[in-house]
Amino acid sequence: AQSVTQPDIHITVSEGASLELRCNYSYGATPYLFWYVQSPGQGLQLLLKYFSGDTLVQGIKGFEAEFKRSQSSFNLRKPSVHWSDAAEYFCAVGNAGNMLTFGGGTRLMVKP
């Protein structure tokens, strides 16, 4: 069975600082990996995805993530955080049957 772990429930960073959100997955085959962002009371917006190829993927809003098979990780990064980035971030792993399994989420707070 596939599973996703986001070790950090809350993270607080200062505006302008760099950000890294951790994601570890467990999946028997080549994973399809996603990062979503959710603002309060809203649905999920896709930030980026990894299916195959280059292990460093670029997403929207200046985010990137790196797939590391040896570490079973897919960490999300941003070099300079903006106040508008404060939200809940979800990592997810998918399989060929369209099934998505979500991590528990990381709530990002941004200090001015």
Add this chain to the structure above:
Amino acid sequence: GAVVSQHPSRVICKSGTSVKIECRSLDFQATTMFWYRQFPKQSLMLMATSNEGSKATYEQGVEKDKFLINHASLTLSTLTVTSAHPEDSSFYICSAAAGGMSSYEQYFGPGTRLTVT
């Protein structure tokens, strides 16, 4: 492209009544639609998967007679919460997947906040 809408965005109903939530793919045909439930400050939990014209597949622990799912067309799925109770209050999110390579990606609706009084 790949826009999914949900209606209503918020609904308040009395205990014992039923409420229907619609999920529509606006600019693509969704061979598969998913329904998730999200409790406050928690992750999304998959409730069921539905394919157009087929019966929905429910996750373990989800009552199929309570949460009725209909996927009558390639652009519309509905979730009906029957005989709602306060514990059914939650944020319900649908998603839709198209066929082909893009089937690995789900497009999410904005969610529906259900409050049962």
